[in-house]
Amino acid sequence: MNLPKRVTLKEVGPRDGLQNEKKFVTTEQKVEWINQLSESGLSHIEVSSFVHPKWIPALSDAEQVFQQIHRHSGVTYSALIPNIKGAERALQVGVDEFAVFMSASETHNRKNINKSIEDTYSVLKEVANEGKSARKNVRGYVSTVFGCPYDGHVSLEEVKKICDKLFSIGVYEISLGDTIGVANPQQVEEVIKEVKKEFGVDRFALHFHDTRGMALANTLVGLQLGVKIFDGSIGGLGGCPYAKGASGNVASEDLLFMLHEMGIETGVDAKSFLKAATFIEDVLQKTLPSHQLKIAEGMS
Structure with missing residues (x-):
């Protein structure tokens, strides 16, 4: 297989x-957990969201978290920014990178x-203009690329139109999201070939959910087509609100295991990463869907 030698994992667990x-x-x-993630070799951690606290109470302490984490050189600490008020809050606490979403x-x-x-x-x-004027990179998330819980099939032409618009406003990279975990490898191939x-492929990341157990299969297709950036959530945190009881984001450590076993470098130390996964599982006091976490706990 023609695969990249190195892949970047962007960790979205603390936010998504x-x-x-x-x-x-x-x-x-949160601070202790993010500090552990910083020590694992990750180059990008999405720390929080500056959405109004009443909409996402779980992340209402975004400012405090950014002010207290121990930042490592070479690690980008990003946040989701919904509007200009969120951007102003983010700049006050030194967020490294803005993420916008639609x-x-x-x-x-x-x-x-x-x-x-x-x-x-x-x-x-x-938001992008505010970020760029402060010399911040702006990343874009596009949800429901592979299917919508309300509208069903999503037009690939519409996806390309949105990507074009986001690039035109200054977004440097777009993460294509399989929000409800309905994508299949054939569809992923079609979407990636078109965009x-x-x-060009270097301006895209893939953000898979594992609701139906397809995330790693879809990741493989992305790798074969030259995608080198993937989002993951430690422990598989982040349930899908449209598929009750189903797992959400692909577990970063499962993604790391596959990549490392295939000889693809990530710069992330799997043992250190699993320590951070165990930490947040203990904090939440519930079993997380990560396969690697289950294996590690079974061996301990």
Whole structure:
């Protein structure tokens, strides 16, 4: 197989993984956890979200977390930024990178952001301009690329149109999200070939959910087509709200195991990473869906 020699894992667990958790993880626990992640060799950690605290209470301490974590040189500490107010809050605590977000399907975008796709662009442009004026990189998330819980099939032409618009407002990289875990390898191949032809493959990351156990199979297709950036959530944190009881994000340590076994470098120390996964599992007091975590616990 023609595979990249090195891949970047972008860890989204502290934000995407915790945002729907019912049990509140204290600021001190978050800081300790993120400090452990920083020591694992990761180069990118999405720390929190600057969405209004009433919408995501689990991340209401975003400022405090950013102020207290021990930052490692060579690690980018990013946050999700929904609007200009969020951007201003983020800049006050030295967020390294902004992440903006929208959906590829109209109904999901309206339910998630309370705006039409067309009306979302001006908000994201304002955030991107604020970030760029402060010399921050701006990353984009596009949700429901592979299927929507409301609209079903999502047009690939619509996905490309959204990507084009995001690149035009200054986003340097787009993470294509399989929000409800419905993607299959054939579909992933089709999507990547199309966006690769239009924009080049190096400007894209893949963000798979493992709701139906397809995340690693889909990852392999991405690797074969030259994708070198993947999002993951430690422990598999982050349940899918549209598939009750199902797992959400692909577990970063399962992704790491596959990559390392295939001889692909990540720069992440698997043993150190598992320590951080065990830590957050203990804090949440529930079993996380990660296979590697289960194996490690079974051997201890």
